[in-house]
Amino acid sequence: MLTDLRVAVLIAAKDLRQRLRDRSAILVSIVAPLGLAIIFSGLLGNTTAFHARYVVANLDGGQLATVLRKDVIGALVTVKVADVTDAATRDEAIALVTDGKADAAFVIPAGFTAAINAGQGATIEIAGARNATLETEVARAVAQRFGDGVVSVQLAVATAAHLKGAPLDGPATGAIVTAAAAATPAVNLTDDVARLRQLSMATYFSASMAILFLFFSAQIGIVSLFDERRAGTLARILAGPIRPWSVLFGKLLAGFAMGVVSITVLVTATTLAIGADWGPPLGVALIGVTAIIAAIGISTLVASFAKTGESAGAAGSAVAITLGVLGGSFTVSSQSPDSMATIALFTPHGWFLRGLGELHGAGATAADALPAAGVLLAMGLATLALGLVRTRKLVTAR
Amino acid sequence: MTGEPQAPVVLSVRGLRKRYGDLEAVKDVSFDIREGETYGLLGPNGAGKSTTISIVCGLLRRDAGEVTVDGKPIDTGAVAAKAGIGVVPQDLAIYPDLSARENLTFFGRLYGLGGARLKSRIDTCLELVGLADRANERTDHFSGGMQRRLNIAIGMLHEPRLLLLDEPTVGVDPQSRNAILESIAALGREGMAVLYTTHYMEEAERLCDRVGIIDAGEIRAEGTRRELVALVGQRDEVRLTATGDLGAATKAVGALPGVGGAVVRDGVLELVVDDARGMLPRLLDAVDKAGATVRGVDVVQPDLEAVFLHLTGRALRDAS
Numbered sequence: 058m059l060t061d062l063r064v065a066v067l068i069a070a071k072d073l074r075q076r077l078r079d080r081s082a083i084l085v086s087i088v089a090p091l092g093l094a095i096i097f098s099g100l101l102g103n104t105t106a107f108h109a110r111y112v113v114a115n116l117d118g119g120q121l122a123t124v125l126r127k128d129v130i131g132a133l134v135t136v137k138v139a140d141v142t143d144a145a146t147r148d149e150a151i152a153l154v155t156d157g158k159a160d161a162a163f164v165i166p167a168g169f170t171a172a173i174n175a176g177q178g179a180t181i182e183i184a185g186a187r188n189a190t191l192e193t194e195v196a197r198a199v200a201q202r203f204g205d206g207v208v209s210v211q212l213a214v215a216t217a218a219h220l221k222g223a224p225l226d227g228p229a230t231g232a233i234v235t236a237a238a239a240a241t242p243a244v245n246l247t248d249d250v251a252r253l254r255q256l257s258m259a260t261y262f263s264a265s266m267a268i269l270f271l272f273f274s275a276q277i278g279i280v281s282l283f284d285e286r287r288a289g290t291l292a293r294i295l296a297g298p299i300r301p302w303s304v305l306f307g308k309l310l311a312g313f314a315m316g317v318v319s320i321t322v323l324v325t326a327t328t329l330a331i332g333a334d335w336g337p338p339l340g341v342a343l344i345g346v347t348a349i350i351a352a353i354g355i356s357t358l359v360a361s362f363a364k365t366g367e368s369a370g371a372a373g374s375a376v377a378i379t380l381g382v383l384g385g386s387f388t389v390s391s392q393s394p395d396s397m398a399t400i401a402l403f404t405p406h407g408w409f410l411r412g413l414g415e416l417h418g419a420g421a422t423a424a425d426a427l428p429a430a431g432v433l434l435a436m437g438l439a440t441l442a443l444g445l446v447r448t449r450k451l452v453t454a455r
Numbered sequence: 456m457t458g459e460p461q462a463p464v465v466l467s468v469r470g471l472r473k474r475y476g477d478l479e480a481v482k483d484v485s486f487d488i489r490e491g492e493t494y495g496l497l498g499p500n501g502a503g504k505s506t507t508i509s510i511v512c513g514l515l516r517r518d519a520g521e522v523t524v525d526g527k528p529i530d531t532g533a534v535a536a537k538a539g540i541g542v543v544p545q546d547l548a549i550y551p552d553l554s555a556r557e558n559l560t561f562f563g564r565l566y567g568l569g570g571a572r573l574k575s576r577i578d579t580c581l582e583l584v585g586l587a588d589r590a591n592e593r594t595d596h597f598s599g600g601m602q603r604r605l606n607i608a609i610g611m612l613h614e615p616r617l618l619l620l621d622e623p624t625v626g627v628d629p630q631s632r633n634a635i636l637e638s639i640a641a642l643g644r645e646g647m648a649v650l651y652t653t654h655y656m657e658e659a660e661r662l663c664d665r666v667g668i669i670d671a672g673e674i675r676a677e678g679t680r681r682e683l684v685a686l687v688g689q690r691d692e693v694r695l696t697a698t699g700d701l702g703a704a705t706k707a708v709g710a711l712p713g714v715g716g717a718v719v720r721d722g723v724l725e726l727v728v729d730d731a732r733g734m735l736p737r738l739l740d741a742v743d744k745a746g747a748t749v750r751g752v753d754v755v756q757p758d759l760e761a762v763f764l765h766l767t768g769r770a771l772r773d774a775s
Contacts, residue, residue: 064565071561075552289548293609296512297565298538453531 061303068294068307069278073314076277086319090270091326094333097262109139109192112159114150119170121207125181129203130163138195147182154184160192161185163200173207260334260413263327265386267320268348268409272377274319275349276356278312279444280373282451283366291452301452305445309353316349336416340423344412347430350437351405355380357444380404408432462490463525465617465648466511471520473506473672480506482672484520488617493639493649495663496674497656497759499769503672504652505545508621511650512542524617538566541615543607545622551595555586555605558594559612566613580608583638600631607635617648624658636662656759668763675766683762690715691731691754692761693738695724699747707745708738718770727757727765 076082111133115126126143133139142159144150150162164182172179181200185193282305285291294304324341327333335341359376363369381387384406385397401407412429415421466488473481481503488494496504509515511522513533522529527536549558559577563569568576581587584604594602607623620639624632639662643649653659659666660680667677676686697704701719708726709717713734715727724742728734731754742749757765764770 067561067564071550071553074557075550078552288550289544289546290550292514293542293544293548293562294565296514296537296540296542297562298534298536298567299565300534 061300064299064303065307065310068304069310069314072278072281072308072311076315082277085270086274086315087322090266090323094263094266094327095331107138109161109195110159111139111141111161111163111196112144112150112153113141113163114144114147115165116147116167117165117169121170121173122165125165125203129199151184154186157186160189161196163196257334259327259331263323263333264410264413267323268406269377269381269386271316271319271348272352272356273374274315275312275352276360276373277315278308279357279360280366280369282308283363283369286451287366295452304452305448312353313349316352320345320349336413337423340416340426343423343430344409344426347433347437348405348409351433354437354441354444357448358440361444361447380406385410405433405436465490465525466650467523468511469521471507471510472518473510474518480672484674486667486674486677488648488650490648491643491646492664493643493651493662495659495666496652496669497659497666498669499654502669504669505621508619508650508652512540512619513537539616541610541613541618543610543620543623545625547602547606549594549602549605549609552593554591554593555581556590558605559609562609563612568613576612580612583641584608585634600627603627603631604635607638611642617650618642620649620651622652660759666759668766670767680759683759684757686762686765690727690729690757692757693726693728693731694753694755695738695742695749696722696751697724697742697747697749700745701747703745704742704747707741711737711741716764716768718764720770725764725770727761
């Protein structure tokens with residue numbers, strides 16, 4: 058066992074020496090992802106922090122509408138995620154959005170408070186700018202959450218009145234609803250904003266480029282197995298006093314080491330160069346290591362269908378880019394349609410970014426990365442097992 | 456044979472068989488190689504030499520037979536027993552982006568060498584193959600001959616009991632070939648058992664203590680050079696330098712009684728005949744009638760080429 062491990066380490070060390078001597082490997086593993094992360098975060102750096110411009114047309118002016126305007130929408134100003142201005146009419150509010158002076162408009166219709174006090178339905182209109190998807194979604198979520206709270210209170214009031222056998226009068230009901238609405242959103246709004254917290258652009262693009270290019274680094278070991286077979290060095294190694302599995306293990310170890318070098322350099326360099334905030338080191342290490350295992354597993358499985366080093370490399374690259382596109386390496390996930398977010402969950406890229414995102418919640422610790430790390434590990438081990446079963450033919454006697 | 460105690464057998468091959476589909480590449484091949492002995496497998500390309508070597512070093516499954524090195528069975532699952540074998544493959548098996556020393560260090564460590572012994576062995580092997588002054592250069596800067604020499608140095612680095620060399624001089628310039636053959640001869644003198652495959656008759660005659668003549672997967676004859684030449688018996692090898700229709704001339708003389716084999720190579724008709732002096736007039740007459748003109752006649756002592764011709768009816772180099 059020790060001998061097998063020694064052989065694997067020897068092969069991995071030799072591979073690493075070759076790869077580091079080969080400048081293309083350094084280019085793919087370090088220079089390209091680092092360069093792209095810097096370029097993307099530089100180009101999109103202005104959108105790093107979420108900040109919206111809202112306009113409110115309060116056409117009602119009643120108690121409940123005032124609560125929505127001041128306590129709920131106004132809270133966005135308090136937590137510094139939005140600027141809010143007021144418009145006298147619906148048309149004025151819409152015009153501000155159309156002219157690009159506001160990202161979205163809240164239109165509170167006349168009769169809003171009275172309708173709710175009477176236990177009836179009311180509508181808050183949200184009008185968003187075409188290029189402000191995220192800001193509009195936030196506005197819609199705020200309004201929705203407010204509405205949910207109002208409905209809950211209406212239901213509670215109706216239930217209490219039914220039990221007492223005497224319905225409350227309109228003003229009394231309105232007072233309860235207003236008080237509840239004023240109290241509830243203060244808590245819920247904070248929760249909403251926390252849920253929408255995302256990685257900064259610098260961190261996001263550093264991470265997405267890291268996972269994208271990790272696949273190129275991780276496949277170096279397994280692809281070199283084909284190259285060694287063609288060059289005859291694999292046969293020479295296998296003619297020695299070693300077990301075939303130790304060769305495979307050595308190749309995987311080389312890919313793992315290359316992945317660790319790549320991720321470590323990227324995390325350090327992007328932190329220092331562009332201020333990326335990856336999160337708690339232990340959590341980042343957990344996500345990083347499991348992502349490397351996933352990348353090696355998938356690369357091994359893909360390579361197992363190839364016949365030459367060239368085809369293994371090409372297939373691995375195609376899969377890496379496809380998974381990168383589906384997993385959100387090229388688009389900010391919070392601005393993607395729900396369907397894309399769902400598809401991303403089938404890719405290690407998606408879980409890698411999600412895991413890092415979990416490390417950025419309020420009071421987040423390394424433990425918050427465990428679910429994503431678990432998924433990445435499972436993906437890696439499953440594909441690795443399949444890949445090794447298929448790849449063993451390369452190192453066993455004919 | 457001489458009455459002296461024989462050196463112990465290092466490699467024993469018994470009844471080896473290997474089939475690829477309909478082609479039986481190795482047919483019941485058996486031979487032994489003793490300590491300090493260099494054994495040559497002489498035969499054309501496709502004769503089964505490389506297949507035999509691949510089975511002997513455990514890279515290829517055999518269909519039947521047995522291989523032992525120092526009494527330990529060798530098969531595809533063997534690990535420890537393979538430590539006693541060194542392999543020099545026909546194609547170069549070195550890392551072009553590593554230096555000669557780095558190549559040797561990697562393969563030496565695979566075989567368990569380390570520390571001062573590894574360094575000492577690397578220096579010795581580099582010296583032996585004449586690469587000591589180029590040790591730290593990347594091997595893709597080497598000439599083909601230098602790469603071949605490094606290929607051999609890797610095989611003998613760990614001082615194996617048995618060294619397998621599969622046509623190690625193919626494509627090598629004469630100077631490098633000479634250096635390679637000198638190195639291998641030195642190994643035999645140091646007590647290493649050597650299995651050397653080649654289709655060059657001169658190499659087999661120069662290097663090997665015993666030779667197995669292999670053709671179409673079968674060892675047709677085996678022995679020392681003297682023993683093999685004796686198979687040709689009292690026959691003579693006649694070489695007729697001729698012009699004209701040499702194909703027809705070959706056919707004509709080949710049909711004569713007393714002619715054991717006839718081939719044409721580089722404008723020379725090579726014949727193995729029972730009695731050169733008695734047959735010469737009939738040979739010249741047959742060549743003349745076939746439309747060719749004889750320009751010169753040589754009667755030479757048979758060599759391994761003649762033995763191959765005698766055994767297979769074909770010239771070794773033509774078959775290659």
